[in-house]
Amino acid sequence: MASTYRFTAARRRRGAGWRHALCAMAVIAVVCLWCGLSAPTAQADEAEATDKCVPTAEFGCVNGILQGSDQKPIAGVTVTLGGAETGETTTGDDGTWAFKVADDGKYTVTIPQDVAKRYGFASASADVEIVKTSFSKQRGVVRFDKTSTSDAASKPSAAASGMKRPATTDAADTSGKPSASSATWTRFCQQLYSGIVFGLLLGLMSVGMNLVYGTTGLSSFSHGEQVTLGGLMAYVGTQMLHMPVVLSAVCAVAVGALTGLVQDQLIWGPLRRRRVGTMQQMIVTIGLSMALQYLYQFFFGGDIKGIVKSVPEGIQIGPITTNAPALICAGIALATIVGVTVFLYCTRLGRATRAVSDNAALAAASGINVDSVVRIVWTLSCALAALSGVLLGIYLNGIAWNTGVTLLMLMFAAVTLGGLGTANGALVGALVIGVVADLSTLVIPSDMRYASALAILILVLLVRPQGIFGKRNRIG
Amino acid sequence: MTAFVAAATLALSGCGGSSGASDASAAADGNGMVVGALLPLTGTLAYLAPPEVAAIKLAVNDINAAGGVLGKDVTEVEADTSDGEHADQNTSAAQSVLAKHPSVVIGPAASGVVKNVYKSIVAEKIPVISMASTSMTLSGMDPYFFRTVAPDAVQGAVMGDLIAGDGVKKLAIACFNDEYGTGMRDIILGKLKLAGVDVVYGEQDAFDPAETNYSSIASAIKASGADATLIISYDQATPLIKSLASAGVDTHRLYLVDGNTVDYSKTYDAGLLKGSKGTIPGAHVDDAFLAALKGTGTEVSDTTYAAETYDAVILSALAAEQGGSASGETIQKNLASVSGADGGEKCDSFKACKALIKDKKKIQYSGKTGIGAFNKNNDPSSANIGIYEYDDKNVNVFQAMQSGDVPSE
Numbered sequence: 001m002a003s004t005y006r007f008t009a010a011r012r013r014r015g016a017g018w019r020h021a022l023c024a025m026a027v028i029a030v031v032c033l034w035c036g037l038s039a040p041t042a043q044a045d046e047a048e049a050t051d052k053c054v055p056t057a058e059f060g061c062v063n064g065i066l067q068g069s070d071q072k073p074i075a076g077v078t079v080t081l082g083g084a085e086t087g088e089t090t091t092g093d094d095g096t097w098a099f100k101v102a103d104d105g106k107y108t109v110t111i112p113q114d115v116a117k118r119y120g121f122a123s124a125s126a127d128v129e130i131v132k133t134s135f136s137k138q139r140g141v142v143r144f145d146k147t148s149t150s151d152a153a154s155k156p157s158a159a160a161s162g163m164k165r166p167a168t169t170d171a172a173d174t175s176g177k178p179s180a181s182s183a184t185w186t187r188f189c190q191q192l193y194s195g196i197v198f199g200l201l202l203g204l205m206s207v208g209m210n211l212v213y214g215t216t217g218l219s220s221f222s223h224g225e226q227v228t229l230g231g232l233m234a235y236v237g238t239q240m241l242h243m244p245v246v247l248s249a250v251c252a253v254a255v256g257a258l259t260g261l262v263q264d265q266l267i268w269g270p271l272r273r274r275r276v277g278t279m280q281q282m283i284v285t286i287g288l289s290m291a292l293q294y295l296y297q298f299f300f301g302g303d304i305k306g307i308v309k310s311v312p313e314g315i316q317i318g319p320i321t322t323n324a325p326a327l328i329c330a331g332i333a334l335a336t337i338v339g340v341t342v343f344l345y346c347t348r349l350g351r352a353t354r355a356v357s358d359n360a361a362l363a364a365a366s367g368i369n370v371d372s373v374v375r376i377v378w379t380l381s382c383a384l385a386a387l388s389g390v391l392l393g394i395y396l397n398g399i400a401w402n403t404g405v406t407l408l409m410l411m412f413a414a415v416t417l418g419g420l421g422t423a424n425g426a427l428v429g430a431l432v433i434g435v436v437a438d439l440s441t442l443v444i445p446s447d448m449r450y451a452s453a454l455a456i457l458i459l460v461l462l463v464r465p466q467g468i469f470g471k472r473n474r475i476g
Numbered sequence: 477m478t479a480f481v482a483a484a485t486l487a488l489s490g491c492g493g494s495s496g497a498s499d500a501s502a503a504a505d506g507n508g509m510v511v512g513a514l515l516p517l518t519g520t521l522a523y524l525a526p527p528e529v530a531a532i533k534l535a536v537n538d539i540n541a542a543g544g545v546l547g548k549d550v551t552e553v554e555a556d557t558s559d560g561e562h563a564d565q566n567t568s569a570a571q572s573v574l575a576k577h578p579s580v581v582i583g584p585a586a587s588g589v590v591k592n593v594y595k596s597i598v599a600e601k602i603p604v605i606s607m608a609s610t611s612m613t614l615s616g617m618d619p620y621f622f623r624t625v626a627p628d629a630v631q632g633a634v635m636g637d638l639i640a641g642d643g644v645k646k647l648a649i650a651c652f653n654d655e656y657g658t659g660m661r662d663i664i665l666g667k668l669k670l671a672g673v674d675v676v677y678g679e680q681d682a683f684d685p686a687e688t689n690y691s692s693i694a695s696a697i698k699a700s701g702a703d704a705t706l707i708i709s710y711d712q713a714t715p716l717i718k719s720l721a722s723a724g725v726d727t728h729r730l731y732l733v734d735g736n737t738v739d740y741s742k743t744y745d746a747g748l749l750k751g752s753k754g755t756i757p758g759a760h761v762d763d764a765f766l767a768a769l770k771g772t773g774t775e776v777s778d779t780t781y782a783a784e785t786y787d788a789v790i791l792s793a794l795a796a797e798q799g800g801s802a803s804g805e806t807i808q809k810n811l812a813s814v815s816g817a818d819g820g821e822k823c824d825s826f827k828a829c830k831a832l833i834k835d836k837k838k839i840q841y842s843g844k845t846g847i848g849a850f851n852k853n854n855d856p857s858s859a860n861i862g863i864y865e866y867d868d869k870n871v872n873v874f875q876a877m878q879s880g881d882v883p884s885e
Contacts, residue, residue: 056879133858138878145645187699303711306743312722392688396689446693449692
């Protein structure tokens with residue numbers, strides 16, 4: 001028996017030294033026979049120590065990793081197995097140890113008391129049950145650094161003064177407490193930041209939709225697909241045609257603008273001339289939205305497409321961790337929205353757009369070509385959507401056939417919150433939704449976060465039915 | 477008992493009557509066996525479809541090359557179920573397949589979709605064999621519902637051990653709010669509790685399957701101070717992993733499950749996932765099988781659930797062959813038997829098994845998945861879980877296989 005113990009320990013140390021091990025085994029077998037020990041019975045009770053153990057039909061595994069509370073592996077510690085089979089091994093350089101056991105039953109794993117004390121473990125032994133054929137019991141993982149009992153464990157270890165481990169864990173404990181509140185603060189800043197970035201992108205998405213609503217009174221449900229189109233075109237550019245990101249983005253926006261122009265020529269223009277009501281037109285946008293979604297899926301498949309493959313280097317700005325692409329996306333979104341605002345307020349065409357938005361009939365009477373203004377608005381709206389799709393695909397690390405439609409309701413919410421048909425409403429509404437949604441994850445589960453943003457929408461509408469920037473409708 | 481039933485069915489069909497089956501299944505109109513397939517050709521699981529499509533084609537080709545079932549060629553009809561979010565598409569796909577009078581229906585892939593459609597199919601006494609639905613609630617759901625993949629309990633146990641054995645102390649779980657996701661999470665949580673792994677994020681939190689913005693989840697995981705992250709999702713993992721990387725979470729200590737353990741070499745920069753681990757149920761299929769799948773003309777890059785799909789088709793064809801009829805009822809009665817539930821001679825291909833059946837021998841089909849015979853819940857009685865590790869090219873490399881019995885309680 002003792003000789004076999006030595007053998008297992010030797011094998012553990014040698015690791016890959018299979019041939020040596022085999023030789024040793026042969027020698028031991030001969031020695032055992034010569035001694036008159038009955039080898040078969042000794043083997044039946046012997047658990048085999050191995051480097052790695054994978055349960056099979058013949059063998060179950062009792063294995064684990066021995067590490068301190070700081071996750072540093074503890075090497076060279078003797079681990080003893082008792083129970084249905086017995087064995088002994090030492091932990092490897094990475095702290096791992098494993099036994100192959102052939103018998104089902106209860107096992108006890110023990111490490112030396114002084115090791116357990118030194119590292120502040122609650123217990124130096126643990127029990128596991130092995131049932132070879134049961135997935136849940138064919139492997140028994142034993143850890144002595146159980147975190148659930150670490151509080152209880154740290155106290156007696158602290159009492160055992162003179163040890164260097166408890167001192168370090170104490171220091172970690174005391175420094176841990178003040179950092180808890182600073183962690184919350186960091187988390188708050190991080191969420192606020194990601195809320196603002198998402199808000200800016202959502203704002204950029206919604207601006208075009210709001211322009212269309214303002215000039216034509218149409219709530220476009222297919223706007224989400226225009227966003228998806230932008231992202232997918234950028235994917236085509238970067239991943240299929242291997243163009244630089246910027247060039248791909250420009251092409252994507254151009255394609256987006258073109259689809260806006262073509263759409264107005266082929267669908268919305270004729271529908272307007274035939275005096276189809278906005279409700280009917282809205283139903284057309286819903287149909288178009290579905291058709292486009294499945295068209296995208298047909299051509300691009302159902303998976304999420306990454307526009308860029310690389311993972312950008314993180315940048316630390318105060319408490320916020322971010323990266324260059326996120327900052328650039330947010331910057332472009334903000335600049336574009338500002339640009340659109342300037343266009344609407346400071347250019348002749350922009351003023352004409354606002355005039356059409358206020359009162360199309362009056363604008364037409366005062367000599368504005370309403371039809372060409374609407375065409376420009378559709379083109380601009382789809383171009384903005386495409387741009388936001390590109391930025392979104394980069395910021396959210398991927399674009400799929402249904403990305404746009406999942407964000408559509410948020411766009412509507414942003415537009416309604418900010419004020420339907422107003423120029424800056426979409427931006428402000430989107431920022432509110434983005435920030436509220438992300439900050440609410442500090443207190444509510446993340447899959448419910450948009451509910452909080454939509455609750456804000458209801459509250460705001462109760463107080464200001466026209467939205468934050470909307471004008472109260474005059475009667476008469 | 478089974479032999480008696482088989483004999484009785486043989487006798488019945490031998491009498492020349494248009495069989496006792498009440499359903500209008502294929503055998504009745506004498507057109508040979510029809511395999512209906514409900515596959516996620518679109519939707520969030522569409523990335524799983526190509527290997528499944530190829531596996532069905534391959535199985536049907538193999539069967540027909542061996543002379544077909546009961547002397548007639550097997551034909552295949554398929555319909556797109558989309559995902560669980562498109563319930564209308566689920567049911568219309570089931571109806572379109574049912575209209576072709578299938579002898580058996582292979583699929584659907586997702587547990588949620590199975591629940592949406594199985595009733596209308598089993599009501600016509602047509603067996604449903606799912607190749608990828610792993611929810612525990614499907615065990616023993618209906619005598620006509622089978623699956624060739626082990627329920628989540630099995631994979632969850634293996635994953636729990638893997639995480640504990642790697643010495644993870646603080647684990648964050650990013651899990652999507654779906655039956656598969658939360659079910660799997662709860663099993664893993666049970667295992668982790670025993671081993672003393674602390675779950676610092678995600679014990680309750682789950683994200684919306686339609687989530688697009690993962691930055692807040694990523695920053696929450698970063699803030700939780702976890703030293704490893706478990707991701708339970710479908711391909712939501714693609715943007716999520718990048719968000720985690722951007723937030724500064726260690727992407728070399730990720731744990732992935734079958735829904736997202738795929739080859740990421742074309743998705744990310746080399747080295748991003750090196751050292752991360754994943755589990756996939758089912759045997760690790762050999763290159764010859766992959767080559768055969770590619771030979772069907774379908775573009776296949778991985779083999780996830782291909783073996784399960786292939787075996788489902790072969791098992792149902794053997795059940796028809798043994799029962800002497802391609803009716804749904806006959807197949808249902810013989811499925812457990814041909815899978816080896818009451819022993820028999822082992823055979824590993826349709827051709828070999830069919831020859832044994834011809835010799836009136838009992839068979840035990842041991843197919844590509846390495847699953848055991850169907851148990852009383854119509855789950856595989858034993859199964860394999862493969863453990864994979866990502867290399868520096870972000871390819872999941874097979875490490876080890878763990879096998880055991882599937883709990884039938």
